[in-house]
Amino acid sequence: MITSFLVRAFDRQAALFLAILGLVIVAVPALNLLLPPDHPLHVPTYAVSLMGKYLTYALLALSVDLVWGYCGILSLGHGAFFALGGYAMGMYLMRQIGPRGVYGDPVLPDFMVFLNWKELPWYWTGFDMFPYALMMVLLVPGVLAFIFGWFAFRSRVSGVYLSIITQALTYALLLAFFRNDMGFGGNNGLTDFKDILGFPVQADGTRAALFVASGLALVLCFLLARSVTRSKLGKVLVAVRDAESRTRFLGYRVEHYKLFVWTLSAMMAGLAGALYVPQVGIINPGEFEPANSIEAVIWVAVGGRGTLFGPIFGAVLVNYGKTWFTAVLPEVWLFALGALFVVVTLFLPKGLVGLAAMVRARLPRHRTLKSEPATPSTGEPQPAE
Amino acid sequence: MSLKNLMICLLALVMGCMVQTTGHAEGVEVLRPLVNALAKGGFKETEAQVGALAATANPAVAPALEALSNGDLYERKSDKLVVIGTKAGADLALTDPLTGEALGTTSPAALTKIKVNNGLRRTIRSALGGLTLMAPDPQVRMAAAGAMFKSVDVEGLALLDAAIAAETDARVLTVMQEARAAVLLAVDAPETTKIEAVRVLAGRGDRDALSILTGVAGNAGTPVALRDAATRAITGINQNLALWDVGQNVWYGISLGSVLLLAAIGLAITFGVMGVINMAHGEMVMIGAYVTFMVQEVIRTTAPGLFGGSLAIALPLAFLVTALIGIAIExxxxxxxxxxxxxxxxxxxxxxxxxxxxxxSIFGPTNREVGNPDWMSGAFQLGEMTITYNRLWIVVFSLLVFAGLMLVLKKTPFGLYTRAVTQNRRMAASMGIRTPWIDALTFGLGSGIAGIAGVALSQIDNVSPNLGQGYIIDSFMVVVFGGVGNLWGTLVGALTLGVVNKFLEPYAGAVLAKILMLVFIILFIQKRPRGLFALKGRAVEA
Known part of the structure; x- marks a missing residue:
């Protein structure tokens, strides 16, 4: 009774959450573009970009939650998919610079001219077309995740072993992208972007549009993830998370379910990366740092894994904290982040959403009377221990 | 050994010393007139005197000859004594050429410079070469012969011949003959002699010999037979060098493997015994390195004499500090x-x-300076391989740590309990083992090992707050590759990864080699999800 009540409450909250998100998506660009700069409610452009960045982080957190919260796969390498999507977008943006680079080469990006390359490597062809680049944003992380997952899940690599090899994956990519020979700008990465779809990247309007795009992507992915987790497929995923062997013995092909959700999640992360790059204006191998991926996991843990809006909330909250701390008390930030890891795992295994649910459960139950579960057991599953 | 014997020994020692001093003094008295005679007459006379000095075959005259060659030899006008003068402001600081005794400073006006020309210099150089080649100390002769080999001095041939005739030490003799062979190849000599010289150089078989022989083989004027001999010798040397290269790579690999072993072995314990992934393991290594830094700081300020033992002091301290932190974390x-x-x-x-x-926050973000004690610095040559002492000691140390840990786990009650808990926690608890205590102590042990690894790594790596980060992923790779819960697996895993990595590096470059290793491990885990040496039985499913 109580659980289904909570579920319904959260359902309503989810709708509320989407409404708030929608309001933000509309209000922030409006306040930025329509109000004069000296108006007290004016949102400066840098803040629009900053919030847009938070939204892409939220999307990354959502993708991590989809595999961790619902399928028990703790990925310490989701930053790799994020960065790959970002690089695909970065390559498109590099091609859009055209002859406006420092060296003025009509085709080659600056760093290739600098390295004395004569022609574009084969894997750069097609990136001057936006639809192709967009396809690659989804395909490259997706294919990598599919291959990686195909091997890993078929061999039943799970638990900490899987976490460690995902970390190895992102570390290997980090080292690879640092190499100049790879043709991705080496240490400096891709930067100095000019246009996206013909609009200048730096302009207020473009920034606002990117913000809206990030918000819409988040909403769409949220709805997608929600329909996945609420379907029968989602039930099997939770079963895999909670008792993998038992699910297998019941006749489900566990590795297929895992592979599906893993690949889907990687593509979401790629999309997040692609939206992230034009807003921050640079993509470099640092995005592959294992530490970044682990940080994304803590956003999920803070918000509450196994709920879809918890991680979004967690990502925005932690990143706002990071922005604030690094500006005001830079020495304290790592202490705070480290303490967050410890406190959340020790005391808040279900994150802030779980805390809210706990508080709610202790309140006087006057609401239980009018609760009527519409669909039994469609609930947000509780995370496994 | 009785007291009487001891007395006799001491007496003999004292007598020996006295004999030596008097002998030396006599040498100086004999040599003094000869050195003073250097100032007499013109170049011809001086040259004759240089010859006379060289004929004494006494290395004590070498400083005087060197000073003469450099134009630093003077005659003091007051007592006609020949002295060495070195510039000290406007004046000259004088030293005795034979005893090396300081004789105060004088203005240049009180001295007459002994003139020297190029012809004289040449005479002096061969005299000096002869003196050192004839020196009583085999080490000096060895160094002189080595220098002759490197310089390929055509005019030293006669000297070398004389020295070879007089040489008794077999090793010095070999080097002298090699030097002679190098000279022979450079001068006009009969073909058979030259072929023989090629044979001698082929026997030496190192890069220097290779470069001389390559010169011979590449010279268009070289007779065919000689060129063939040289080419054959080059092939032989190249094969030899390739073997040494393999040896050097294996050594680098073992050295890298020992570093990986040190970093991973503590992790293997905590992960293996408790199934705990300790991501703060790298930071324990880092703290161990900082303990070393602090010990050295204290020693520098209070007792600089103890610096050689700083690592020995740091080891137990680092173990204690990190073990306590580990227990606190657990x-x-x-x-x-x-x-x-x-x-x-x-x-x-x-x-x-x-x-x-x-x-x-405490030590600052920059690298802190941790010094190498004397016995950790420097290198030695083993054939064609260069082995640095710090790497050697780290290899030895890592194996010692491994052996010590094995002993603790196999031969002590604590080790027995630990193994019992690893294999079957509930059964161990039922038998009266306090599993929580064992967990805490095991975690402390693993962390302590990481701490002493930090002491070792402070010698080869930058001591900065990021020190641990660099090792954590590698350590995990080693543990996962070797198999959890098995220390032998960690040893084999660390050494394998180290050696394979170093063999890949020449072909693929350092970064690509590392990437290939990571990909290899990712694939390997697919094949053997529980590592090289997996635990069997129920522990696997736990």
Whole structure:
């Protein structure tokens, strides 16, 4: 009774959450573009970009939650998919610079001219077309995740072993992208972007549009993830998370379910990366740092894994904290982040959403009377221990 | 050994010393007139005197000859004594050429410079070469012969011949003959002699010999037979060098493997015994390195004489500090998270961030200077391989740590309990083993090992707050590759990864080699999800 009540409450909250998100998506660009700069409610452009960045982080957190919260796969390498999507977008943006680079080469990006390359490597062809680049944003992380997952899940690599090899994956990519020979700008990465779809990247309007795009992507992915987790497929995923062997013995092909959700999640992360790059204006191998991926996991843990809006909330909250701390008390930030890891795992295994649910459960139950579960057991599953 | 014997020994020693001093003094008295005679007459007379000095075959005259060659030899007008003068402001600081005794400073007006020309210099150089080649100390002769080999001095041939005739030490003789062969190849000599010289150089078989022989083989004027001999010798030397290259790579690999072993072995214990992923392991290594830094700082300020022993002092301290921190972590955080390995991973990661930032706040973000004691610095040559002492000691140390740990686990009651808990926690608890205590102590042991690894790594790596970060992924790779819960697996895993990595490096470059290793491990895990040496039985399913 109580659980289904909570579920319904959260359902309503989810709708509320989407409404708030929608309001933000509309209000922030409006306040930025329509109000004069000296108006007290004016949102400066840098803040629009900053919030847009938070939204892409939220999307990354959502993708991590989809595999961790619902399928028990703790990925310490989701930053790799994020960065790959970002690089695909970065390559498109590099091609859009055209002859406006420092060296003025009509085709080659600056760093290739600098390295004395004569022609574009084969894997750069097609990136001057936006639809192709967009396809690659989804395909490259997706294919990598599919291959990686195909091997890993078929061999039943799970638990900490899987976490460690995902970390190895992102570390290997980090080292690879640092190499100049790879043709991705080496240490400096891709930067100095000019246009996206013909609009200048730096302009207020473009920034606002990117913000809206990030918000819409988040909403769409949220709805997608929600329909996945609420379907029968989602039930099997939770079963895999909670008792993998038992699910297998019941006749489900566990590795297929895992592979599906893993690949889907990687593509979401790629999309997040692609939206992230034009807003921050640079993509470099640092995005592959294992530490970044682990940080994304803590956003999920803070918000509450196994709920879809918890991680979004967690990502925005932690990143706002990071922005604030690094500006005001830079020495304290790592202490705070480290303490967050410890406190959340020790005391808040279900994150802030779980805390809210706990508080709610202790309140006087006057609401239980009018609760009527519409669909039994469609609930947000509780995370496994 | 009785007291009487001891007395006799001492007496003999004292007598020996006296004999030596008087002998030396006599030498000086004999040599003094000869040195003073250098100032007499013109170049011809001086040259004759240089010859006379060289004929004494006494190395004590070498400083005087060197000073003469450099134009630093003077005659003091007051007592006609020949002295060495070195510039000290406007004046000259005088030293006795035979005893090396300082004789005060004088203005240049009180001295007459002994003139020297190029012809004289040449005579002096061969005299000096002869003197050192004839020196009584085999080490000096060895060094002189080595220098002759490197310089290929055509005019030294006669000297070398004389020295070879007089040489008794077989090793010095070999080097002298090699030097002679190098000279022979450079001068006009009969073909058979030259072929023989090629044979001698082929016997030497190193890069220097290779470069001389390559010169011979590449010279268009070289007779065919000689060129063939040289080419054959080059092939032989190249094969030899290739073998040494393999040896050097194996050594580098073992050296890297020992570093990996040190970093991973503590992790193998905590991961293997408790199934705990300790992401703060690297920070324990880092703290161990900082303990070394602090010990050295204290020694520098209070007792500089102890610097050679700083590492020996740092080892137990680092073990103690990190073990206590480890126990505190286990009691404070990890014990609440048993059975939830993924959460443990996150909590310890958070802890690692806190520890890093704490060290950064206390010691600053920059690298701190940790010195190498004398016995850790320098290198020696083994055939064609160069082996640095610090790497050698780290290899030895890592094996000692491994052996010590094995002993603790196999031969002590604590080790027995630990193994019991690893194999079957509930049964061990039923038998009266206090598993929580064993957990805490095991975690402390693993952390302590990481601490002493930090002491060793402070000798080869930068001591900065990020020190541990660089090792954590590698350590995990080693443990996962070797197999959890098996120390032999960690040893084999570390050495294999180290050696394979170093063999890949020449072909693929350092970064690509590392990437290939990571990809290899990712694939390997697919094949053997529990590592090289997997635990069998129920522990696998736990």
């Amino acid at each position: 009691r404070g955080i990890i014990r609440f998270l048993y059975g939830r390995p993924l959460e443990t991973l996150l909590a310890t990661w958070g802890l690692s961030l806190i520890l890093q930032q704490a060290v950064r």
